[in-house]
Amino acid sequence: MTEKKTLLAALILTLSLALASAPAVAAGEEPAHAEQQDWTFAGVFGTYDRNQLRRGFQIFQQSCSSCHGLEYIAFRNLSEPGGPQYSEEQVRALAEQYTIADPDAEGGEREGIPADRWPDPFPSDQIARDANGGALPPDLSLMAKARSIHLEFPWWIFTYFTAYQEGGADYIYNLLVNYHEAPEGVEMQPGQYYNSFFSGHSIAMPPPLADGMIDYEGEGTPETVEQYARDVAAFLQWTADPHMVHRKELGFRVILFLIGFAVLMYLVKRRIWRDAH
Ligand code: HEC
Incomplete structure (x- = not known):
């Protein structure tokens, strides 16, 4: 295949992939x-x-x-960095307001702790x-x-x-x-x-x-x-x-690295082929 044909095929493939992944709309x-x-x-x-x-x-x-x-x-996720980031005391106090079903607890229920999932x-x-x-x-x-x-x-x-x-x-x-x-x-x-x-x-x-x-x-x-x-x-x-x-x-960061790497590779290629005419 010539270079042009390969390029064209790649373009068509990309476009059809993009079209195929477009959200489908039910007819009508x-x-x-x-x-x-x-x-x-x-x-x-x-x-x-x-x-x-x-x-x-x-x-x-x-x-x-x-x-x-x-x-x-879980309650404790609410204190993790990047989230609402409540303090640990706030999360503990929040969890305590909820009653959690727990077959091992006396009466089948107990107060919530930070490790419990949202009830x-x-x-x-x-x-x-x-x-x-x-x-x-x-x-x-x-x-x-x-x-x-x-x-x-x-x-x-x-x-x-x-x-x-x-x-x-x-x-x-x-x-x-x-x-x-x-x-x-x-x-x-x-x-x-x-x-x-x-x-x-x-x-x-x-x-x-x-x-x-x-x-x-x-x-x-x-x-x-x-x-x-x-x-x-x-x-x-x-x-x-x-x-x-x-x-x-x-x-x-990955994209930045790839751009830097591409530039480096280009310079290396120029250097290697410098003397070939
Ligand atoms: C009184 C009960 C009730 C409350 C309060 C309620 N929801 Fe709902 N919610 C439902 C029910 C019932 C359905 C299912 C609706 C259906 O399938 O017709 C639902 C469905 C949904 C859906 C799914 C819609 C879909 O595309 O299928 C979302 C999102 C949602 N609720 C968000 C919320 C948010 C956010 C709140 C709080 C601001 C909230 N709900 C408060 C009862 C409630």
């Missing part, structure tokens, strides 16, 4: 428009904002945790369904990895270059801010709520946020549904991907 179903947010953890140099993660945890604890679990998060709000899936009109509130630990938003044709191509990994947080944000009155003529089933972002527009989760419902410590952070939604989405991005910042840093 128009995906809802998603508003992308400015996340501190976006881009190659992004990092989690500790204060935002703390606010997000507060929202999770005071609203979401009455229905949703956080199976893969499930319901003792079984059946009880969770019964409390939620038949729908099971999914565990939220990995939700930000399980969902993403739909981007229109040319835009998702750029995500390869901007290191876009915030689709999960964008999804959760858009889900939480898009509860509306059902439009005229749309009849909702009992126990279902109209949400213009959720696929099918009908969801079994009642709107979990309302303006002013949770008090943030200190002044300055708006107490609005949008702000709560952004904060809890950032927190859930962290629970799903606590090592994202480290991975991006490493990726950046």
Whole structure:
């Protein structure tokens, strides 16, 4: 194969791989428009904002945790660097507020300790369904990895270059801010709520946020549904991907190394072939 043909084949292969990995859209179903947010953890140099993660945890604890679990998060993870980074005393005091089912303990229950996982709000899936009109509130630990938003044709191509990994947080944000009155003529089933972002527009989760419902410590952070939604989405991005910042840093260093190495190899090649004419 000539060099040109090899290049062309490589180009076609790259393009078809990119196209194949584009999010598939079910025929006939128009995906809802998603508003992308400015996340501190976006881009190659992004990092989690500790204060935002703390606010997000507060929202999770005071609203979401009455229905949703956080199976893969232990209390002590909340004190790890890169996360909400509460002090160890704060985490111990937090864990003590919860009762943990433990068959080895007297009476089958005991006070929580930092090593315990976040306790499930319901003792079984059946009880969770019964409390939620038949729908099971999914565990939220990995939700930000399980969902993403739909981007229109040319835009998702750029995500390869901007290191876009915030689709999960964008999804959760858009889900939480898009509860509306059902439009005229749309009849909702009992126990279902109209949400213009959720696929099918009908969801079994009642709107979990309302303006002013949770008090943030200190002044300055708006107490609005949008702000709560952004904060809890950032927190859930962290629970799903606590090592994202480290991975991006490493990726950046690897690229720098490869560029340096390429320059070095070029100079070596010039030197070796210097006398060949
Ligand atoms: C009163 C109970 C309840 C509360 C409180 C609640 N949820 Fe839910 N949630 C549900 C139920 C039930 C479902 C399943 C909905 C369905 O499948 O129709 C659900 C589903 C979800 C989903 C998955 C949607 C999807 O794409 O499948 C996300 C994300 C979610 N909730 C986030 C949250 C967040 C964040 C909070 C807190 C701000 C919260 N929920 C508070 C009951 C609740």
